Structures are given as C-alpha cells and as structure tokens.
Amino acid sequence: MTLIDLTVPSLQQRSLDTLPVAIIGAGPVGLAAAANLVERGIDFVIYESGDQIGSSIRQWGHTRLFSPWKHVVDPASRRLLEATGWQLPAPESLPTGTELVEQYLEPLAALDEIAGRIRTDVRVEAVTRQGMDRTRTARRAATPFLLRAHTVDGIEEFTARAVIDTSGTYSHPNSLASSGLDPLGLADVADRVSHALPDVLGRERGRFAGRHVTVVGAGHSAANTLLALAELAEQESDTRITWLIRNASAVRVTTSDDDGLAARASIGRRVDALVAAGRITVLDRFEIVRLGRTDDGVRLIGARAGELVEHDTDLVVSATGFRPDLDMLREIRLELDEIVEAPKRLAPLIDPNVHTCGTVEPHGFAELTHPEPGFFLAGMKSYGRAPTFLLATGYEQVRSITAWLAGDLAAASNVELVLPETGVCSTSLAPDGSSCGTSDAASGASSASSCCS
Incomplete structure (x- = not known):
C-alpha cells in the first residue's frame, strides 16, 4: 500500500x-x-x-x-x-x-x-x-x-x-466612496460617471466639451485628466473643472521643488498653477456617500467638516485607483x-x-x-x-x-x-x-x- x-x-x-x-x-x-x-x-x-x-x-x-x-x-x-x-x-x-x-x-x-x-x-x-x-x-x-x-x-x-x-x-476601479463600497445611487447615474483617463481631447471630446466635470481622486491619473480638461477649457470656454479630494491636499500630486523626479514635480506644479489661477476649483475633505441624478447631471452628497453637503456637476471622472x-x-x-x-x-x-x-x-x-x-x-x-x-x-x-x-x-x-x-x-x-x-x-x-x- x-x-x-x-x-x-x-x-x-x-x-x-x-x-x-x-x-x-x-x-x-x-x-x-x-x-x-x-x-x-x-x-x-x-x-x-x-x-x-x-x-x-x-x-x-x-x-x-x-x-x-x-x-x-x-x-x-x-x-x-x-x-x-x-x-x-x-x-x-x-x-x-x-x-x-x-x-x-x-x-x-x-x-x-x-x-x-x-x-x-x-x-x-x-x-x-x-x-x-x-x-x-x-x-x-x-x-x-x-x-x-x-x-x-x-x-x-x-x-x-x-x-x-x-x-x-x-x-476594477476603486470605489468613489471612502468606505470602499460603491456609493449609494451609483447605478442610477452610471452613464454620467467616466472611467479613469478618458480621452478628453480626442474621441471623448464631445462628451466633456462645455460641461462641468468633477474629477475625483488624488493621484496622477486624476492630475492627467485635470491637465487635459484645462486644455479643453482653453478651446471650449464653457468647460468647468472641479477637483474633488478626500483629504486636505493631494499630496501624491502636489510635490516640492526638491522632488527627485523632475517630471513628477512638474506635473504637480502645473496643476497647482491651474488651481491658483482659478481654472480648477478644489473641493477638499469631501467624502462621497451618495450619488443622485439631476436634470442635467449628477449630485454628489458627502460628508465635509462633519456635515452633509451637496455638489452638482454634469459629469464625474472616477480616478480613485x-x-x-x-x-x-x-x-x-x-x-x-x-x-x-x-x-x-x-x-x-x-x-x-x-x-x-x-x-x-x-x-x-x-x-x-x-x-x-x-x-x-x-x-x-x-x-x-x-x-x-x-x-x-x-x-x-x-x-x-x-x-x-x-x-x-x-x-x-x-x-x-x-x-x-x-x-x-x-x-x-x-x-x-x-x-x-x-x-x-x-x-x-x-x-x-x-x-x-
């Protein structure tokens, strides 16, 4: 045996x-x-x-x-x-x-x-x-x-x-919600939520031009989309950009001058400059808990400073990893x-x-x-x-x-x-x-x- x-x-x-x-x-x-x-x-x-x-x-x-x-x-x-x-x-x-x-x-x-x-x-x-x-x-x-x-x-x-x-x-993107779960109401507005790194200046231009776009995420994928949207806004003046982040600042994008990666520092400086010039509006410390449909777009409902607040936008770009x-x-x-x-x-x-x-x-x-x-x-x-x-x-x-x-x-x-x-x-x-x-x-x-x- x-x-x-x-x-x-x-x-x-x-x-x-x-x-x-x-x-x-x-x-x-x-x-x-x-x-x-x-x-x-x-x-x-x-x-x-x-x-x-x-x-x-x-x-x-x-x-x-x-x-x-x-x-x-x-x-x-x-x-x-x-x-x-x-x-x-x-x-x-x-x-x-x-x-x-x-x-x-x-x-x-x-x-x-x-x-x-x-x-x-x-x-x-x-x-x-x-x-x-x-x-x-x-x-x-x-x-x-x-x-x-x-x-x-x-x-x-x-x-x-x-x-x-x-x-x-x-x-398999991360959730828009801080909990790690999909926010309530996502299924109702799925057609108004974009994947990461959309082709804003190319094949998807028509979707974004002249719209209010909210980019969610604090990494470099978000930064790329913000830069592309800013370029689109130069050509289509009605295009508005909001950058929504969960923390007080986007430390992964905003880098110091002594960053060992010059290009990484450069992309951070470019985004910072657009924010300082008022071309990108930052909505910080916003933790999404629910999404709702409006006549023209999406309503983001989230916790900010201990209170529930709302943010309306036409489109959302999910760049959360x-x-x-x-x-x-x-x-x-x-x-x-x-x-x-x-x-x-x-x-x-x-x-x-x-x-x-x-x-x-x-x-x-x-x-x-x-x-x-x-x-x-x-x-x-x-x-x-x-x-x-x-x-x-x-x-x-x-x-x-x-x-x-x-x-x-x-x-x-x-x-x-x-x-x-x-x-x-x-x-x-x-x-x-x-x-x-x-x-x-x-x-x-x-x-x-x-x-x-």
Whole structure:
C-alpha cells in the first residue's frame, strides 16, 4: 500500500506536465510570460478577455508613458522579435499606449510561437483544481488547474499545469466612496460617471466639451485628466473643472521643488498653477456617500467638516485607483497581505507608504509563491492596491516564474532589476510639455495608477 501511494503522485505529476501553462491576460506582462515560456520550451495558452490583445491599454491609448522605449520592452520578447528583423523604436522616445500596442505588442503576439496560443474573447471567471475545492489537500499539487471561462461559444473549462494571472486591475476601479463600497445611487447615474483617463481631447471630446466635470481622486491619473480638461477649457470656454479630494491636499500630486523626479514635480506644479489661477476649483475633505441624478447631471452628497453637503456637476471622472479581482480566485489558496492585497512576502517590498516604483527591490517566484503550488499573480495584479508598479518589475517577475516552472531554480532565484536612476515612478509630461501618463502597469491588461513606465 505504501508503494502505491508513493508512485501515484509521480504518475500524476508526469501527466500534469503534459498540460500547458495558462496565462490570464494578453497585456505586456502576459505576453512577456509567453515569450519566456517559448524560450524555455514550455507549452502555454493565453486567455484574453478582450477581442484583441492589449485590450486595456487600448482604452488609454491616447496617454503617453513616462518611460522611454528602452525601459518598456521585455528582454525575452525583444530577443524573439529581433530574430525576425524587428527593431526597437527610438530608445529614448516615449510611446503612447497605442504606440506600445501597435509597434511592440501586436508584432510580439503575431510571432508564430505565440499567435496560435492566444484565445481572445475568453473571460476567465474562476480558477480552481480539477475536482477539488480549496479545502481538499491530498495530491493537490499534482492535480491540474481548472479554469472556467465565458467564451463566444458559452461557458467553457480548460485545464493547465500552472496558472500565471496577469489580468491586471484596470477593469476594477476603486470605489468613489471612502468606505470602499460603491456609493449609494451609483447605478442610477452610471452613464454620467467616466472611467479613469478618458480621452478628453480626442474621441471623448464631445462628451466633456462645455460641461462641468468633477474629477475625483488624488493621484496622477486624476492630475492627467485635470491637465487635459484645462486644455479643453482653453478651446471650449464653457468647460468647468472641479477637483474633488478626500483629504486636505493631494499630496501624491502636489510635490516640492526638491522632488527627485523632475517630471513628477512638474506635473504637480502645473496643476497647482491651474488651481491658483482659478481654472480648477478644489473641493477638499469631501467624502462621497451618495450619488443622485439631476436634470442635467449628477449630485454628489458627502460628508465635509462633519456635515452633509451637496455638489452638482454634469459629469464625474472616477480616478480613485484600482484593485484586483479576487472573486475569480475564491477556490485558490492565496496568501495575501491584509492591507494591500498583494502576496504576503511581496507586500513589505511594495508598501506605498515606504516605497516608490524605483525603490522596490527585485523579486521573483519566491515572493510571489502562494500555498497553491503552481499558481502565481504577476504584473499589476500582484501589487494588489499598491500603485507602485513598473513594467520592468513585471517582466522580471515572469522571467523568474518561468525559470521555476522549467525547474531552473538557480535562474529563478537570481532576480535582478535595473531601474532608471529616477525610479521612473510617476505620471509625467512628454518632452513637449503635454500631459502623459498612466502606470505602465495599466498596459498589463491592467490598470493605470500613480506609476508610469
């Protein structure tokens, strides 16, 4: 009996290794995971919820990244691309989200080794073990993962030897309410509440021009929208702007002259100047509790100085940050920090109260490991609610994870990350002074935040 028990897991493990690795999300980090698996000779399938790769980035494609091309291309992906004659765009230039997709991600996804392994219009709604909920332990590590997903053909299930979840956070914004819950009445005014980083000067111009717009949020995504709206107001004089924040000041945007990131200080100074000139009205210490519909727009009801007050506006831009979708992982054994919802061993390295993007230590599979063997969060989703993510960090994460999957413990453990001296941490300005920026993580089928790569 003992001999049988010892041999069955071995047989199961060999069977498990015949299955592909499942990658959730076809953004930069998901595709980088694929490139690393190609180099390791490990089969994989990428499941992308959008109808195209990089679907989240396309939503903020008008936004310019803060890091130049040389810092936003994954090394393994670059090796595969250059073998086909692809050339890195001007290394020091700053790509927009659209340029990142069209000039880098689309050619990468079109490579023969990757193209046939991408499934679009597949929204993974749950991950578990085949025939096991999270309470079952015996032979768990040798049991395939099971992914249930919505597809164009209905509900389908897929099996995998390991799962790398790079689905990001962009489609899961934080609440407008300080409680963390959606404010009462949100459903009634949903058509008058915009996502973060709307294309104010481009395809969504007609929605914002000549309107009173209230931007909610104290980070750099909010600052970008404020700058774009101010430019729109110069062209459409009836456009009015209110900046609503929960605290007395927006410390993440308003920066001092001795800030080590000149561009970050610059965006703060520009917003400060617009406020001082009366072009942006600040409504501070306002904590939203309820939303209501008016004839022309939205009424925000909130607590301010201990009293309930009202603020009427035409449109609201929600720029309050993002959070990971953990509902899909209820049957996976996760070990998450209780505050930022990042992997327990990673959380102290990325605490936004201590670290900026550039001061995060290199980390890999060891910090990303959960009690569920073979399951990893990577990219922006691995950072939970911390807004300090850089694409270069995500690339090193998946390089280490794929080395571990290949059994190369030495390479998996040897994590290195060379970040730009400034830390490349914040939404910033393009060389011509125009606004730029979201987290380079947003490109990871993920989210915009206060980091911009």
